[in-house]
Amino acid sequence: MKTERRVVSVVTLNEHGVLSRISGLFAGRGYNIESLTVAPVPGSEFSHVSIETQGNQRVLEQIVKQLHKLIPVLKVIEHEAENTIEKEMAMVKFPINESLSDIDALCRAYNGKIANVGADFIVGMVTDEPRRVANFLKAVEKYRPTEVVKSGVVAMERE
Amino acid sequence: MQLTGSQMVIEALKAEGVKVAFGYPGGAVLNIYDEIYKQNDFRHILTRHEQAALHAADGYARATGEVGVALVTSGPGFTNAVTGIATAYTDSIPMVVISGQVATPLIGTDGFQEIDAVGISRPCTKHNFLVKSVEELPLVLKKAFYLARSGRPGPVHVDIPKDITAETGPFAYPDEITMQTYKPHTRGNPRQIQKAIAAIKSARQPVLYVGGGAVLSQAAELVRTLVDLTGIPTVETLMARGVLSATSEHLLGMVGMHGTYAANMAMSEADLMIALGARFDDRVTGRLSEFAKHAEIIHVDIDPSSIGKIVEVDYPIVGDLSQVLKELIAGLSDGFEPERLSSWRQRLSNYSTIHPLTYEDSAASIKPQWVVEEVGRCFSAEAVITTDVGQHQMWAAQFYPFDGIHKWVTSGGLGTMGFGFPAAMGAKCARPDLPVINFTGDGSILMNIQELMTAVANDVPVINIILNNNYLGMVRQWQTFFYDNRLSEVNLEKQPDFVKLAEAFGGFGRRVTEKRDLLPAIEDALKSGKVALIDVVVERMEHVLPMVPTGGSLFNMILEHKE
Structure with missing residues (x-):
């Protein structure tokens, strides 16, 4: 069976230990978490956890069923690529002597901007689809970035 | 009603209809044990090791279908209990395990007898709780019992810091609860x-x-x-x-x-x-x-x-x-x-x-399968049968004439040696009306032998039948079949005198070397009213057959073994 990438959203009670239950489920079975994003759902007692993972179909099915099985989990959403908006964010730090205008143009091209210009460093940021963020990071390589920080993926169904 | 956390635990157990709890006291559960001392609503059995308390609660649950309850202290009390929790988890046995924890301000400071208990029990429980305040304790306990017995059953662990067992809070125990995020499907599509x-x-x-x-x-x-x-x-x-x-x-x-x-x-x-x-x-x-x-x-x-x-x-x-x-x-x-x-x-x-299920009986020696059949002829379905893990377990499963549920107690999924005797005690507490027979091996029985004292002290007369072949028999069998008979660390020739051992604890002991002595030994054990070790010397090299080798196909069985 071939390996697929999948983003799974989990809506879970926002209580202590819940993230450890989720990550333990992956760790104990040898499944991978590629990226993970967690934040409270505003105005509720729930948290929204977005997990980017990969595996063959049977593994993905087990991941979803095992997540459902966790007692504090309300809902598990398996995102199908064509019906989903996915976004992630990246911040990149450059030395001040790199071309500010080039970096600015690149950031804008990928839904971003210059977030900060300091005495020694420029920080650019972008928010875009994971594939495009990857392209951005490739494009800025020649400006000798000194630090890259990426968020995990967040996903939402279109309808 | 205002109660301390400890009183809440007692009231919750009463409300859940708990008749017997198994446990072992210690520093972090002193307040709970103080309340146990004051009550008369359920029986507490003091085991001689926490693992045994868990297996006993498990045996009680398997013999009744009700939730088993075990109580242990923090740190080593809890870690000793883990094997018992995992055993119940693998076989989906409903159980509530309450452990003490160091006081809330000490958590995370490497306090005396502190261990991250919920961190350890997370992968081997259906769910677990670290209680954060006395106010939430009643609902946590209610959820624990509800989760343990509903849906696919399993053990639920509640870790209670010592300060919370002393604090006072409002107590209201709901009859029924629903949980927004937990709704087992009971009706098939x-x-x-x-x-x-x-x-x-x-x-x-x-x-x-x-x-x-x-x-x-x-x-x-x-x-x-x-x-x-x-x-x-x-x-x-x-x-x-x-x-x-x-x-x-x-x-x-x-x-x-x-x-x-x-x-x-x-x-x-x-x-x-x-x-x-x-x-x-x-x-x-x-x-x-x-x-x-x-x-x-x-x-x-x-x-x-x-x-x-x-x-x-x-x-x-x-x-x-x-x-x-x-x-x-x-x-x-x-x-x-x-x-x-x-x-x-x-x-x-x-x-x-x-190819019937069979074995070659012998007049000269005692075959372990014969022992199981003979006990089956004696008790048929009018007994609870428990086992440890190994060859004797498989022979019991193959040759005992089963009829009906809640009368067969064995560690299937985890395969825990040392399970049988304490589980038999739990079953006996649940079914004092029936004889409880534990088929065990000379390896397994020593893994919880200290429970002879529990059985004597609490008058829980279960009968252990040791199918004694002086080997860790199942491992020996695999070494014979698949490792060219290189018998590595399985020889149990050096053994205690099981008769004296039983008697030293105040129990009944008998060694059986002739077939005709088996039933009289069992009768005498029953008559004695004491916990019994019946040490049956069986054929050393007997194999559990048929057998599908690991990784082999079901239709490709080893049906007989020629020396």
């Missing part, structure tokens, strides 16, 4: 059930594969009704022994690694497998690529994650087995023709005749 009924009606070579879920769902009578109605040949897993009567003409015996030839051939040649509360364990399936190659599969299970985990399923039905069986029976009452299975039944019956 009607369309899937209809499809399954149609598949059963058109199958030519169906087999019923019955697992421990039939015991947990208390569905034995319904399974029997289905079998009587349809005459579908049936196999039982280790956990399901007794769901059908051993005398049932439709029962082909146990399935899997040490199952009968007929049962394993039925699984291999079936065109439709109807899995009822079974989970396709590797000890059942053998080599997966060869497993049930010709069969469509109906899988009924209350846990959706069990379905499709090991094998692909054609008719998945998520639901409580009892409820689903009622619908299957209703649908099959009309239009099912048992006669169409006659040639299939005939074929399987031939398999049973050609």
Whole structure:
């Protein structure tokens, strides 16, 4: 069976230990978490956890069923690529002597901007689809970035 | 009503109808034990090791279908309990385990007897709680019992910091609760059930594969009704022994690694497998690529994650087995023709005749299988049978004449040596009216031998029958078969005098070296009213047969072993 990438959203009670239950489920079975994003759902007692993972179909099915099985989990959403908006964010730090205008143009091209210009460093940021963020990071390589920080993926169904 | 945390624990146990709790006190649970001292509503059995307290609570649960309760202190008290929790988890046994924890301000400071208990129990419990305030304690306890017994049952662990056991808060214990994020499916999907009924009606070579879920769902009578109605040949897993009567003409015996030839051939040649509360364990399936190659599969299970985990399923039905069986029976009452299975039944019956479950009895020595049969002739279904883990466990599973549920207590999934004796004590507390016999080995019995003291002190007269071959027999058997008879670290020639050992604790001991002495020893043990060790010297090199080697196909069994 071939390996697929999948983003799974989990809506879970926002209580202590819940993230450890989720990550333990992956760790104990040898499944991978590629990226993970967690934040409270505003105005509720729930948290929204977005997990980017990969595996063959049977593994993905087990991941979803095992997540459902966790007692504090309300809902598990398996995102199908064509019906989903996915976004992630990246911040990149450059030395001040790199071309500010080039970096600015690149950031804008990928839904971003210059977030900060300091005495020694420029920080650019972008928010875009994971594939495009990857392209951005490739494009800025020649400006000798000194630090890259990426968020995990967040996903939402279109309808 | 204002109560301390400790009083809340007592009141919750009372409200849940707990009759016996098993445990061991210590620093972090002193306040709870102080309240246990003051109450008279349930019995507390002090074991001599926390692991035994867990197995005893587990044995109690298996012998009743009710939630077993165990109580331990923090740190080592809890870590000693982990094997017992994991044992119950693997076999889906309902249990509530309460542990003490260091006081809230000490958590995370490496306090005396502090360990991250919920961190350790997370992967081997259905759910666990670290109690954060006395206010939430009543609801946590209610949830613990509800979770333990509903859906797919399992152990639930509640870790209570010591300060919370002393603090006072409002106590109201709800009769019923619902949880927003936990709603087990009990009713199977009607369309899937209809499809399954149609598949059963058109199958030519169906087999019923019955697992421990039939015991947990208390569905034995319904399974029997289905079998009587349809005459579908049936196999039982280790956990399901007794769901059908051993005398049932439709029962082909146990399935899997040490199952009968007929049962394993039925699984291999079936065109439709109807899995009822079974989970396709590797000890059942053998080599997966060869497993049930010709069969469509109906899988009924209350846990959706069990379905499709090991094998692909054609008719998945998520639901409580009892409820689903009622619908299957209703649908099959009309239009099912048992006669169409006659040639299939005939074929399987031939398999049973050609390769029956058997052994070569001996006049000169005692065969372990004979001991099991002899005890079976003596007690039939009028006893609770427990086991430890190893050869004796398989012989008991193969040769005991089971009939009915809650009378067979064995560690199936985890395979925990040391389980049998304390589990037998738990079962005896649940069923004082029945003899409780623990088949054990000379290896296993020493893993919780200290419980002789518990049994004597609390007057829990269970009978341990040691099938003593001076070996770690099952490991020895694998070394003989698969490691060219290089017997590495399995020789148990040096042994205690089990008779004196039993007597030293105040129990009954007897060594049996002749067949004719077995039943008198058991009778004397029963008459003594004491916990007993009956040390039966059995044939050293006996093998558990038939056997499917690990990774082998079910239809490729070792049927006999020539020296």
